[in-house]
Amino acid sequence: xxxxPKSFKANKRERGIELFLLFCASVSIFTTLGIIAVLLFExxxxxxxxxIVSFFTDTEWTPLFAQKRFGIWPLLTGTILISGIAMLVxxxxxxxxxxxxxEYAPERVRRAVKPVLxxxxxxxxxxxxxxxxxxxxxxxxxxxxxxAGFNALSPGIVMGIMILPLVSSLSEDAMQxxxxxLREGAYALGSTNLQVSFRIVVPAAxxxxxxxxxxxxxRAIGETMIVAIAAGQQPRLTANPLVPIETMTAYIVxxxxxxxxVGTLEYKTIFVVGMMLFLSTLVLNILxxxxxxxxxxxxx
Amino acid sequence: xxxxxxxxxxxxxxxxxxxAALAVLYGCGGGEAQVDASKVAGSITVDGSSTVYPITExxxxxxxREQPDVKVTVGVSGTGGGFKKFGRGEIDICDASRPIKDSxxxxxxxxxxxxxxxPVAYDGIAILVNPKNTWCRSITVQELKRLWEPSAQNKVxxxxxxxxxxxxxxxxxxxxxxxxxxxxxxxxxxxxxxxASRGDFTSSEDDNVLVQGIAADELALxxxxxxxYEENKDRLRAVPVDDGKPENGDGPIVPSVDTVKNSTYQPxxxxxFIYVRSxxxxxxxxxxxVDFYLKNATALVGQVGYIPLPDEAYQLAQARVERKVTGTVxxxxxxxxxxxxxxxxxxxxxxx
Numbered sequence: 001x002x003x004x005p006k007s008f009k010a011n012k013r014e015r016g017i018e019l020f021l022l023f024c025a026s027v028s029i030f031t032t033l034g035i036i037a038v039l040l041f042e043x044x045x046x047x048x049x050x051x052i053v054s055f056f057t058d059t060e061w062t063p064l065f066a067q068k069r070f071g072i073w074p075l076l077t078g079t080i081l082i083s084g085i086a087m088l089v090x091x092x093x094x095x096x097x098x099x100x101x102x103e104y105a106p107e108r109v110r111r112a113v114k115p116v117l118x119x120x121x122x123x124x125x126x127x128x129x130x131x132x133x134x135x136x137x138x139x140x141x142x143x144x145x146x147x148a149g150f151n152a153l154s155p156g157i158v159m160g161i162m163i164l165p166l167v168s169s170l171s172e173d174a175m176q177x178x179x180x181x182l183r184e185g186a187y188a189l190g191s192t193n194l195q196v197s198f199r200i201v202v203p204a205a206x207x208x209x210x211x212x213x214x215x216x217x218x219r220a221i222g223e224t225m226i227v228a229i230a231a232g233q234q235p236r237l238t239a240n241p242l243v244p245i246e247t248m249t250a251y252i253v254x255x256x257x258x259x260x261x262v263g264t265l266e267y268k269t270i271f272v273v274g275m276m277l278f279l280s281t282l283v284l285n286i287l288x289x290x291x292x293x294x295x296x297x298x299x300x
Numbered sequence: 301x302x303x304x305x306x307x308x309x310x311x312x313x314x315x316x317x318x319x320a321a322l323a324v325l326y327g328c329g330g331g332e333a334q335v336d337a338s339k340v341a342g343s344i345t346v347d348g349s350s351t352v353y354p355i356t357e358x359x360x361x362x363x364x365r366e367q368p369d370v371k372v373t374v375g376v377s378g379t380g381g382g383f384k385k386f387g388r389g390e391i392d393i394c395d396a397s398r399p400i401k402d403s404x405x406x407x408x409x410x411x412x413x414x415x416x417x418x419p420v421a422y423d424g425i426a427i428l429v430n431p432k433n434t435w436c437r438s439i440t441v442q443e444l445k446r447l448w449e450p451s452a453q454n455k456v457x458x459x460x461x462x463x464x465x466x467x468x469x470x471x472x473x474x475x476x477x478x479x480x481x482x483x484x485x486x487x488x489x490x491x492x493x494x495x496a497s498r499g500d501f502t503s504s505e506d507d508n509v510l511v512q513g514i515a516a517d518e519l520a521l522x523x524x525x526x527x528x529y530e531e532n533k534d535r536l537r538a539v540p541v542d543d544g545k546p547e548n549g550d551g552p553i554v555p556s557v558d559t560v561k562n563s564t565y566q567p568x569x570x571x572x573f574i575y576v577r578s579x580x581x582x583x584x585x586x587x588x589x590v591d592f593y594l595k596n597a598t599a600l601v602g603q604v605g606y607i608p609l610p611d612e613a614y615q616l617a618q619a620r621v622e623r624k625v626t627g628t629v630x631x632x633x634x635x636x637x638x639x640x641x642x643x644x645x646x647x648x649x650x651x652x
Contacts, residue, residue, distance in 0.1 A: 060453070060454065060499070060500070062453070062499025062500065064477075064478045064499065064503070065450070065478065065497060065498070065499035066450055066493075066495055066496040066497065066499075067450045067453065067499065069499070133512065137516060138516065141516070145518075148472055148513075148516070148517040148519065148520070149512060149513045149514070149515065149516025149517040149520065150502060150513050150516075150517070232502045232513065233502045233503055233504055233509075234472075234473075234500060234501055234502040234503075235500070236500060243470065243472065244472060244502050244513070254477075254503075254504070257477070257504075257505050257506070261384065
């Protein structure tokens with residue numbers, strides 16, 4: 001973009017500043033490229049020693065122990081299970097609160113409530129982690145006697161609360177972008193407030209809402225502290241939310257807390273798991289961006 | 301975060317006795333106290349076992365009062381992690397909950413690191429269950445082996461598979477991480493081969509995570525150093541262990557200061573160590589710290605929940621420091637079931 005007239009560009013200082021800005025912009029790009037390169041390099045190295053087939057078919061993950069098995073599924077299902085629980089909390093709650101804020105709440109309430117909701121996003125995740133471990137789990141154990149001290153349920157719920165503002169804030173933005181004329185048309189036909197919300201606003205903002213969901217899923221998958229603290233460190237292939245499990249992120253934390261020598265197979269597992277994480281969030285982010293672009297086109 | 305809490309707890313516990321001890325020392329010590337009080341400055345880096353950590357940390361806190369200008373930093377990366385750094389000469393003292401291994405010994409030789417090996421306390425590994433667990437009243441070494449050996453992975457997953465009259469419910473296992481000396485010792489003593497165990501349990505280098513996990517899970521069974529149990533007695537229950545050998549106490553034995561001391565709590569009791577780099581001992585702050593450590597061990601070791609060695613052992617250790625006797629008396633890895641008497645005999649003998 002050229003905001004300044006050409007005569008200014010001749011100025012050497014101006015040129016210098018431009019170069020500096022370019023450098024700043026490229027720092028993050030090159031960092032990303034560097035990370036991808038390192039991940040790729042170590043991943044390829046890892047698959048020289050471990051067959052890629054057993055990586056995706058084995059059902060056990062015990063790279064730190066005497067009998068080494070490298071099946072990614074226990075970590076993958078652990079991640080999916082927790083993210084799933086988080087979405088079960090965040091989706092309905094996020095969608096309904098954004099509907100309320102966008103369609104029902106008076107302007108004064110909206111201006112007060114929205115920032116408060118967004119404060120949730122500012123709480124450090126380590127606090128959420130201990131909140132899950134020391135408050136939510138004991139609370140849940142009163143109703144669910146079979147609930148283990150480390151489990152998928154409690155960090156899943158807390159993670160849902162954490163990503164709620166992401167869902168509600170982005171969905172609300174999408175709903176606000178729905179043209180007034182659509183709503184007014186529906187009201188003119190005698191629709192109630194509820195009918196307008198669910199039959200006009202939600203469908204019209206659908207791609208934006210979906211984008212916010214997907215972004216929230218990708219956030220949930222990458223979340224580390226909550227699961228490392230409250231979900232346990234036991235990779236197991238299960239759909240039971242009441243027992244200890246381990247997610248991909250928690251595994252990386254666990255390995256880095258010990259003293260794994262550089263270059264060993266155990267060390268490389270960090271990067272392979274990191275690669276899996278990177279790929280899954282990348283796919284989700286691209287998907288979400290596509291959807292958002294689509295919804296922008298419709299109502300420009 | 302938890303560590304800081306613990307530190308506070310320790311310092312709180314220790315302030316009073318220390319002040320009293322210092323008063324006594326100054327009151328009647330005379331000349332010696334004067335020499336000790338000569339201030340030095342510098343820093344000492346310690347790393348290694350999470351089991352030895354509470355002792356060394358308590359020592360460091362107390363030492364700070366005597367030598368405020370000496371900075372002692374105590375890390376926790378497991379005995380294995382500590383020895384890796386020690387072998388490269390990166391740290392001055394290594395906390396170790398098992399003797400140095402042959403492979404680690406080779407690393408020290410390669411980098412010409414010499415060291416003095418000092419036993420500082422006795423520790424038992426406790427087998428813990430949740431207080432709500434009503435069935436597991438004792439466990440035998442064979443049952444522990446069946447539960448923890450590598451072939452148990454994904455097969456032995458219910459209580460009644462360990463002992464048929466225990467309930468048909470899932471068992472949730474907790475244990476220290478593979479870098480810890482406690483894990484090495486436990487697998488050596490129970491499974492028969494160091495580092496061999498099943499892999500499907502919650503493993504953490506942070507013992508507080510294990511305490512929390514077992515304390516909140518009715519179906520849990522785990523193991524870690526006796527001192528962490530001592531600190532959390534109200535939240536956990538220790539299971540008596542039967543080694544099937546009547547000659548060192550018949551039937552299941554409860555872990556306690558007495559049973560560890562009189563060597564009836566077998567095979568899960570063991571000496572724990574600090575390893576001091578000889579080159580570092582030339583620095584006054586390090587030699588003062590080690591001296592302080594051995595002199596105050598009897599008092600402080602007990603306060604943080606461990607079992608002090610007989611005074612004779614500390615005197616022998618002090619003699620080793622003075623004569624700079626380097627090397628290990630445990631060539632060939634840790635020895636299961638070593639009693640205090642065995643240890644003393646080894647310590648007073650020659651090295652390597």
